[in-house]
Amino acid sequence: MLKPIPHLLKALTVCFITIGLVACNSDSEEVIIEEDSIVVDDSSSDSDTTTETIVEVDPFNFESGALVSSITTETCTLSNGDEASCYRIDIAGAPSNYEISSFCPKNITSTADEAGIWFDGSGEVYDITGDFILSLPTLYNDSNWKLYDESTGLVNITDTEESCEGAARPDVEEQYQNHCVECSIDYVNGGISASFLIPITPIAAAQTINVGRVNIGLALNGVELAAPAPVDAILSAYTIAAFDDCAGHINLNEGYHYHGEAGCSQTQIQSDGHSAMMGYALDGYGIFGMLDDTNTEPTDLDSCRGHTDETRGYHYHAASVSENMFIGCFRGEIALTEDETGPR
Amino acid sequence: MKKINFIKSLLAGIFISTSFFALSHAGHGSNAPWEACADKKLNDDCTYSIHHQKATGTCQAMNEVLMCVRNQPLENIIEKATQKPGENKSESILLIKQ
Numbered sequence: 001m002l003k004p005i006p007h008l009l010k011a012l013t014v015c016f017i018t019i020g021l022v023a024c025n026s027d028s029e030e031v032i033i034e035e036d037s038i039v040v041d042d043s044s045s046d047s048d049t050t051t052e053t054i055v056e057v058d059p060f061n062f063e064s065g066a067l068v069s070s071i072t073t074e075t076c077t078l079s080n081g082d083e084a085s086c087y088r089i090d091i092a093g094a095p096s097n098y099e100i101s102s103f104c105p106k107n108i109t110s111t112a113d114e115a116g117i118w119f120d121g122s123g124e125v126y127d128i129t130g131d132f133i134l135s136l137p138t139l140y141n142d143s144n145w146k147l148y149d150e151s152t153g154l155v156n157i158t159d160t161e162e163s164c165e166g167a168a169r170p171d172v173e174e175q176y177q178n179h180c181v182e183c184s185i186d187y188v189n190g191g192i193s194a195s196f197l198i199p200i201t202p203i204a205a206a207q208t209i210n211v212g213r214v215n216i217g218l219a220l221n222g223v224e225l226a227a228p229a230p231v232d233a234i235l236s237a238y239t240i241a242a243f244d245d246c247a248g249h250i251n252l253n254e255g256y257h258y259h260g261e262a263g264c265s266q267t268q269i270q271s272d273g274h275s276a277m278m279g280y281a282l283d284g285y286g287i288f289g290m291l292d293d294t295n296t297e298p299t300d301l302d303s304c305r306g307h308t309d310e311t312r313g314y315h316y317h318a319a320s321v322s323e324n325m326f327i328g329c330f331r332g333e334i335a336l337t338e339d340e341t342g343p344r
Numbered sequence: 345m346k347k348i349n350f351i352k353s354l355l356a357g358i359f360i361s362t363s364f365f366a367l368s369h370a371g372h373g374s375n376a377p378w379e380a381c382a383d384k385k386l387n388d389d390c391t392y393s394i395h396h397q398k399a400t401g402t403c404q405a406m407n408e409v410l411m412c413v414r415n416q417p418l419e420n421i422i423e424k425a426t427q428k429p430g431e432n433k434s435e436s437i438l439l440i441k442q
Contacts, residue, residue, distance in 0.1 A: 123374030123394030210405035228406055232375075301415040303387055303402040319414060323377075328404040328413030 053313040056201050057087055057284050061268050061277065065096035066222030068193045076197050078333040079209060086197045086335050092222040093255040094191030095246070098264060100256060103242035103249060104180035108133055108153045116244040117262075117321070119231060125260075125322045128180070128242055130155075136240075145238055147178050155180050161187045161252075168251035170230045172237035181234075181241045183250040192255030194224050197335040202284035202314065208304055209283070209330035215257070216326055217281040219265035223248060224257040225279055225287070228324045247321045260321035261289060274309070275317065283332030286315040304329040381410035396421050 059071045069090045076086035094100070105115035105128050112127035120126050120139050133155055136145035148155045156179045158167045164183035167176035185191060196218050217225045229249075234241045243249050246264035250256045258265070261278060266289045268277035275289035285306065290297055298317055300307050305327045306316040318326045376392035381403035384390060388403045390412035398421050401414040 119374075123376060210408070213407050297417040299417060303404060303413065303415060305413065305415055323414065325406065325413070328402070328406075328415065 052308060053310055054202060055286065055313040055315075057198055057280055059087065061220055062089075063096045063221045063267055066092055066220060068092050073200070074197070076199070076335040078199060078203065078335055080205065080333050082203075082333070084203065084333075084335070085200045087200050089196045089198060089218065091194050091196065091218050091224065092191050093188070093193050093224065094185060095219075095221045095223050095248070095256070095264065097221045097267060098246070100185055100248070100250075101244045101246075103182035103244055104128065104157045105130055105133060105155055106157075107155055108148050110155075116242045117247065118240045118242055119322065119324070123322055128240070133180070140235060145178065147180055147238075147240070157182060164250075165252050167239055168241065168249075169253075170233040172234070172239050177238040179239050181239050183252065185250055185256055187252060188250065188255040191222075194218075194254075196282070197337065198280060198282060199284040199333065199335055202332040204314070204331060205283070205333045209334060211325075211327070211329060215282070217279050217287060219258060219279040220267045220277065221265045223265060224254060225326050226254065226257040226259055229259040231324060259324055261287075261318035261326060262321050263289065270311075272311065274312070278318065281316060281327060281330060281332075282334040283330045285332055286312060287326060288312070288315055288317050290317050290320055302331070304331045306331050377412040378409065380412035384410065386410065393421065
């Protein structure tokens, strides 16, 4: 006898929600909640129907070992002042899917396999071979470059924690000029965990938001996606802040972090030939590799380097490593941290 | 002595001003993306060339300084082998999408 009542209540509830949704969005939008995504129909007329898929942040996209604690949900304040539900994601600060490899070459005969990568000064990245070290005065058109000991051929490397601290920062200490800068992950106890607050459901911003001085998001393997490396400051001190082959390097403040997308965090392979997913931006939109399975880059990217498709909704495509950046701006609202009073 | 001090001051001034410039943006491995937006506004179209490739995008604020963020595939710039003497070089650039 009691069973019909819950069914009736359910039916009434569904009716009220449906009516409410339609009423709230009567001017232009219809929201359909699906299993893993929300489809927003922002059609303004019957003849011109456009549907945009909005894909929520999926905690299962993160690699095993990428996080130091379970993802939790909390209320957050977005850059437009609205409150929203956000995920609190604490990354390990070290890649969960590979061992960090070498950065600087040991001597002027080192090969590409023995060291990482760096910029050549004209918009390209190169393996830091011994030849690269020898060619620095030519590459940077400055005869003061000399990163090695002429008598031994050994490269000057910041091989202690003290030298790492003095050199792996924008204001390089004078004694570490003409050094290849590298730091061991051991100096930061295997990685510095970082906490990210990201809207669960990305919300398109009225205006794009500029990339700030800190990070732009997180990789699926637990590594921070940093803002562009301060290359000019690094080079002006006659140092190179060598990346490993994954475009990551270490300092004592941020630990291991990426300055470019070299393919090492593209862990979510797409079945349709689209480039693999490698991380999330701070606004909750996914970041994918630059090229698809046919080595083709999209031609319809917006100013933030994003576009929309039916499967992934709006998403970004990271730039190449040589561009020292991932995305151009945030298309969505980002969560404000406790000490922030406005947009980044 | 005064002359030496003046030169020192001049050099110090140049050093400080260039240091400020160096720290005023992040660097790219190339200054071209910043130079492409030097006289432009946020979201203006921009282009720059690196390694015989042309990048096309818009000016975006990166660390509060405008840089050209590429949003089109790089284009290879190949000069026509058949270019005739006196022919306008800029008009003979053949752009091939990567």
